[in-house]
Amino acid sequence: MWLGDLFLRLGLKGILLLVFVILLLVGFLKKRNPPNFPPGPLALPFVGNVFSIDTKQPHIYLTKLADVYGNVFCMRLGRDKTVFVSGYKMVKEAIVTQAENFPDRPYSPMASRLYSGNSAGLFFSNGQVWKRQRRFAMTTLRNFGLGMSSMEQTICEESHHLQEGMERERGEPFNPTHLFNNAVSNIICQMVFGRRFDYSDHNFQAMLKSLTEMVYLEGSIWAQLYDAFPVLMKHLPGPHNEIFSKFKSLEAFIGGEIERHKLDLDPSDPRDYIDAFLIELEKHKGNPETGFYERNLVLCCMDLFLAGTETTSKTLQWGLIYLIKYPHIQDKVQAEIDRVIGQSCRPTMADRPNMPYTDAVIHEVQRMGNIVPLNGLRMAVKDTTLDGYFIPKGTALMPNLTSVLFDKNEWETPDTFNPGHFLNADGKFVRKEAFLPFSAGKRTCLGEGLARTELFLFFITLLKKFRFSAPDGEELSTDGIIGATRSPQPFNIYAKAR
Numbered sequence: 001m002w003l004g005d006l007f008l009r010l011g012l013k014g015i016l017l018l019v020f021v022i023l024l025l026v027g028f029l030k031k032r033n034p035p036n037f038p039p040g041p042l043a044l045p046f047v048g049n050v051f052s053i054d055t056k057q058p059h060i061y062l063t064k065l066a067d068v069y070g071n072v073f074c075m076r077l078g079r080d081k082t083v084f085v086s087g088y089k090m091v092k093e094a095i096v097t098q099a100e101n102f103p104d105r106p107y108s109p110m111a112s113r114l115y116s117g118n119s120a121g122l123f124f125s126n127g128q129v130w131k132r133q134r135r136f137a138m139t140t141l142r143n144f145g146l147g148m149s150s151m152e153q154t155i156c157e158e159s160h161h162l163q164e165g166m167e168r169e170r171g172e173p174f175n176p177t178h179l180f181n182n183a184v185s186n187i188i189c190q191m192v193f194g195r196r197f198d199y200s201d202h203n204f205q206a207m208l209k210s211l212t213e214m215v216y217l218e219g220s221i222w223a224q225l226y227d228a229f230p231v232l233m234k235h236l237p238g239p240h241n242e243i244f245s246k247f248k249s250l251e252a253f254i255g256g257e258i259e260r261h262k263l264d265l266d267p268s269d270p271r272d273y274i275d276a277f278l279i280e281l282e283k284h285k286g287n288p289e290t291g292f293y294e295r296n297l298v299l300c301c302m303d304l305f306l307a308g309t310e311t312t313s314k315t316l317q318w319g320l321i322y323l324i325k326y327p328h329i330q331d332k333v334q335a336e337i338d339r340v341i342g343q344s345c346r347p348t349m350a351d352r353p354n355m356p357y358t359d360a361v362i363h364e365v366q367r368m369g370n371i372v373p374l375n376g377l378r379m380a381v382k383d384t385t386l387d388g389y390f391i392p393k394g395t396a397l398m399p400n401l402t403s404v405l406f407d408k409n410e411w412e413t414p415d416t417f418n419p420g421h422f423l424n425a426d427g428k429f430v431r432k433e434a435f436l437p438f439s440a441g442k443r444t445c446l447g448e449g450l451a452r453t454e455l456f457l458f459f460i461t462l463l464k465k466f467r468f469s470a471p472d473g474e475e476l477s478t479d480g481i482i483g484a485t486r487s488p489q490p491f492n493i494y495a496k497a498r
């Protein structure tokens with residue numbers, strides 16, 4: 001009765017206003033921070049801080065915010081709060097010293113829809129399944145050559161295909177992106193699918209294109225909006241829908257590879273990661289908590305294919321850009337290659353200790369290239385404190401890698417390309433603790449060893465063979481395009497045989 005009276009008194013507009021005020025109040029009470037929670041910019045009702053982030057350079061915006069709020073601050077992106085951690089010392093405290101407190105990934109509506117149900121691959125899985133699958137992936141990649149001379153041989157053979165691809169440009173300017181994507185991807189493809197793809201394979205090129213576009217969109221505002229407002233975004237048109245369609249086409253491609261393997265699988269002689277997984281899957285039938293079931297095989301392959309292609313290829317692209325920008329550094333690298341390896345021999349990882357300058361240049365390319373400008377999200381699995389602030393169980397945490405790779409307290413000239421960061425006064429290579437492009441702690445990049453081997457061998461083989469330069473009058477940009485990874489702007493180069 002009283003509801004009817006209220007309706008008559010307030011009218012429709014009044015009722016709507018009342019509902020809105022109640023929602024605001026409930027929202028405010030629900031979102032209220034616990035005592036001693038990290039500070040942060042004022043968040044708007046419902047949307048939080050999602051629209052205040054600079055979508056073109058979010059990593060720089062978030063790094064600068066630490067100057068205002070300190071190295072541990074909080075933002076609310078839609079419904080959920082994320083604590084951002086900045087600077088080498090605090091990031092190390094969170095992901096290394098407190099590794100036990102932040103081993104998991106938080107729930108993501110987008111990942112949950114992509115990965116469907118309780119399958120989570122390698123990147124998004126947690127708990128026992130993640131531990132088991134991470135260990136299995138690392139052991140299997142090792143069994144199929146990682147860290148052995150056979151893998152070095154494979155990379156060197158692929159470098160020759162890459163060289164031939166560059167030679168086919170006949171000294172004309174060209175964009176090397178698709179050659180690098182194909183070459184780098186072929187290494188992980190050989191370990192996971194047991195085969196490489198020709199640079200003229202149109203299907204595979206289409207796959208790589210989908211992958212690049214998907215990785216870009218996954219790091220864009222569209223993915224953030226989806227994770228912040230999943231119910232709304234699910235029904236709205238927009239580029240976020242392409243993430244799902246591209247994911248489906250990559251899934252179909254991987255599914256095809258798995259079916260091909262089943263046709264001639266020999267359990268006594270696994271050829272690659274898929275074979276090894278299918279054999280384990282038989283052993284663990286009826287025991288899905290191990291993560292050995294077919295849907296998870298597709299997702300684990302997807303993670304390896306995705307993470308194993310984009311990151312390393314983009315680092316190589318940044319490498320060419322910096323060496324073209326600083327030709328005197330290219331001269332010094334080539335002089336070292338000629339001195340240590342010469343023109344006739346094939347480079348191996350055993351050469352690396354004798355090539356401190358080249359090693360330092362590759363490290364500096366990784367630092368300035370800043371390929372994963374933010375990081376993988378983490379989640380607190382128990383109540384803890386960080387920098388004196390209370391972080392309740394379940395809070396999402398972003399250990400910002402840009403703030404580490406450009407930390408003013410750790411690098412002499414943080415914003416300038418300077419291989420000297422990794423050399424001592426005698427020209428010997430020195431490790432830097434704040435060099436964390438692969439992150440650190442329990443979730444540290446699973447492919448670090450593979451990526452480092454690829455970077456060294458691909459760089460050396462190409463620089464041994466070619467002198468790289470920009471087309472006349474063109475200045476190559478070092479501004480990146482930000483997605484889940486940081487890509488160079490489209491660019492053209494000359495590769496002239498030395």
Ligand code: HEM
Pocket residue numbers: 122123124134188303304307308309311312315371372375376377437438439440442443444445446447448450451
């Ligand atoms: C230059 C190349 C690479 C860079 C800079 C890089 C960087 C990263 C970063 C920053 C993370 C997130 C770690 C975290 O959340 O703390 C990561 C995770 C991961 N990376 Fe890489 N990565 C590279 C190459 C590779 C390669 C070649 C592979 C393939 C074998 C790979 C596979 C993975 C996987 C599977 C994860 C998820 C690990 C987990 O959640 O346990 N990455 N990588």
